[in-house]
Amino acid sequence: MESVSPLYSLSTEVHYSPPWQDLSIIGIAGSSGSGKSSVAMEIVKSLNLPWVVILVMDSFYKTLTAEQHKKAHANEYDFDCPESIDFDILVDTLRDLKKGKRANIPVYSFAEHQRQPNTTTLYSPRVIILEGILALHDPRIVEMLDVKIFVEADMDVCLGRRILRDVRERGRDIEGIIKQWFEFVKPSYTRYVEPQRPISDIIIPRGIENTTAIDMVVKHIQRKLQEKSDNHTEELRKLGLVAAEVELPLNVHVLPSTPQFVGMNTILQNPETEQEDFIFYFDRLVSILIEKALDMTLYVSANVETPQGNTYLGLHPKGTVSAVAILRGGSCMETALKRSIPDCLTGRVLIQTNESNEEPELHYLKLPSQIEEHATVLLIDSQMSSGGAALMAVRVLIDHGVEQQRIVFVTCAAGERGLKRLTAVYPRINVVVGRIEEEWEPRWIEKRYFGC
Amino acid sequence: MASKPESGPSPAQGVGPLYRPDGEKPTATVSKEVSYDNVHVLPQTPQLIALLTMIRDKRTSRADFIFYSNRIIRLLVEEGLNHLPVVEQSITTPVGRSYLGVKFEGKICGVSIMRAGEAMEQGLRDCCRSVRIGKILIQRDEESCMPKLFYDKLPSDIADRWVLLLDPMFATGGSATLAVETLIERGVPEHRILFLNLIASPSGVAEFAERFPKLRVVTSFIDQGLDEKKYIIPGLGDFGDRYYSM
Secondary structure (H helix, E strand, O other): OOOOOHHHOOOOOOOOOOHHHHOEEEEEEEOOOOOHHHHHHHHHHHHOOOOEEEEEHHHHEOOOOHHHHHHHHOOOOOOOOHHHEOHHHHHHHHHHHHOOOOEEEEEEEOOOOEEEEEEEEEOOOOEEEEEOOOOOOOHHHHOOOOEEEEEEOOHHHHHHHHHHHHHHHHOOOHHHHHHHHHHHHHHHHHHHHHHHHHHOOEEEEOHHHOHHHHHHHHHHHHHHHHHHHHHHHHHHHHHHHHHOOOOOOOOEEEOOOOHHHHHHHHHHHOOOOOHHHHHHHHHHHHHHHHHHHHHHOOEEEEEEEOOOOOEEEEEEEOOOEEEEEEEOHHHHHHHHHHHHOOOOOEEEEEEEEOOOOOOEEEEEEEOOOOHHHOOEEEEEEEEEOOOHHHHHHHHHHHHOOOOHHHEEEEEEEEEHHHHHHHHHHOOOOEEEEEEEEOOOOOOOHHHHHHOO | OOOOOOOOOOOEEEOOOOOOOHHHOOEEEOOOOOOOOOEEEOOOOHHHHHHHHHHHOOOOOHHHHHHHHHHHHHHHHHHHHOOOOEEEEEEEOOOOOEEEEEEEOOOEEEEEEEOHHHHHHHHHHHHOOOOEEEEEEEEEOOOOOOEEEEEEEOOOOHHHOEEEEEOOEEOOOHHHHHHHHHHHHOOOOHHHEEEEEEEEOHHHHHHHHHHOOOOEEEEEEEOOEEOOOOOEEOOOOOHHHHHHHO
8 A cells, every 4th residue: 555644634635537547448349350450440440549459359369278379270279269268467457457457458369379578568458359259258358348339241251251361361270270169169150259249239240341330339439439538528628627726745846936947938828928038938937837846856965075075965866767748838948857857767658638538549659768767757847738648647647656755747837727636636756847737728839949 | 234253153052944843853053143234144054054054065066066056046036136126017817817926137147156156057057047147257366366257158138137246155255356446347336246156255255345335236145254275164165166076
């Protein structure tokens, strides 16, 4: 359990769930060669969204023993029965993703019939298409599915496709394929695959050629996504109302309104300021914010010897300080950041606010490796208006193992309500803010800084 | 109210942000406090102490010494500039809101005491791009052992400007006193001079603050005292040597 400092015990933590916690999972089952993966690809293409992922159940094959391995090479191992799949891990993976957590997907090698030591990381998809002959087999999975699809095709067509695929893509011989088909694939179809048919929501006959059915599925998913996005926006709004009541905690540091600081803010906010001056004063102002943020990092006492041989009890920084820029606004601050830490490890997260409903959307994520071990992570954004992007970015860091109290969110200007919302949800993060706006204001700093 | 600082060691205390419990603040030696209204010591934050620790350490390489001193100098300049006058200015922001801000008022210039003071020019330029910079060379006269003005080159309109006087180590204040006297001779009013330095000695600060009550001193640290060679202790050695040639 994480220990909570008594200072914060007064504030009640408010919960925020990112949109990917409300993930939609679509299961596509059907015989081998029925066209499941083509249907899945077609759905992805038609949805045309950045966060749709196809999860192939083949990745969850169990690793074979030496004996089973030999059998597999002689085409005598049954890959089509439920026992060959590690359903427990698949269920755990899907549950983690449903919770909005990061999941590691196993990588399976067909050549070695073994799970590889490396994994693929899957994080924050909004829609997952689970595709496999037995996608609707395990009741624990069926329970999590939003749409259950069964793809059907004539068995002759299935066999034909399988032969073509295995010969072309997997370098197998025809005798082996046919032997496997009659010994395992076909019996398994009758025994396990076909029984999934009645529990499916939609049966798609003729697979990919059936555009009407695919279109229906796509429309259904789009409607669901719209509902979820409305819920997310509504939740953000409600959080704002709750948060408006609370006071800003002590770990929110607002820079004092010194004459120079106010003067710089005046120049920056004056539309008549030339771009060249804007950049100069912006970099100068952010340098002050960054130096302030470094007060929130960790230090240890250290005795040093001066050239004259005297000792001084000072401080040394402890651990790595890295940064994560919320794009595009956060990247304006990197020049100033690098004035203080020239070799700062810097991650990036692109969060765009959907203009139609003001919902923040996560588009891209690249974090420094071992970020969970860094002593401090500076999360930088030039401006925070409603706080939606910041909420999401902090959540991303936490999901990647960064503890709240190690995060320092640094921004030049923040809306009061957004700031309260952020600190109500994450009371232990540190915040350094240049100035606080009473009202919400749209992002404009990045446009001025980059000139477009 | 002026009180003479003692020459004992500087105080050690836990440093860190206010909200952090005392047990989580590492202990470090911080600046001595002086009670002169015209002496401004930068807030003793952990990050400032860490920067000072780097430049005091004799093992710190020259490149790092330059980098970390520049960061402290920028903090000093930012603090110094806050003592300059501003006038109210109301503007309409890009989002159409009105903002009551301020405009910088008054011309400034830097004056560095050669050679160590010149090391502070980069930091000054980082904050004030096109600032004019005058120079003063003061050396110890071999016969009288007193500081002597050897050279100066100052902006011709210096009497109309605010002057940021730069010299990183403020030990006895001998050179600084002569520099200030030179500036006053050129018509700069005492109250328009700001003396920026990184490390000061308690006795130097005290004598100076009393001699020039209207002049403002901005420093990042008041050290323990002076040794028999009039070097600041614990200090950081010869700033000019470490910055330029060691």
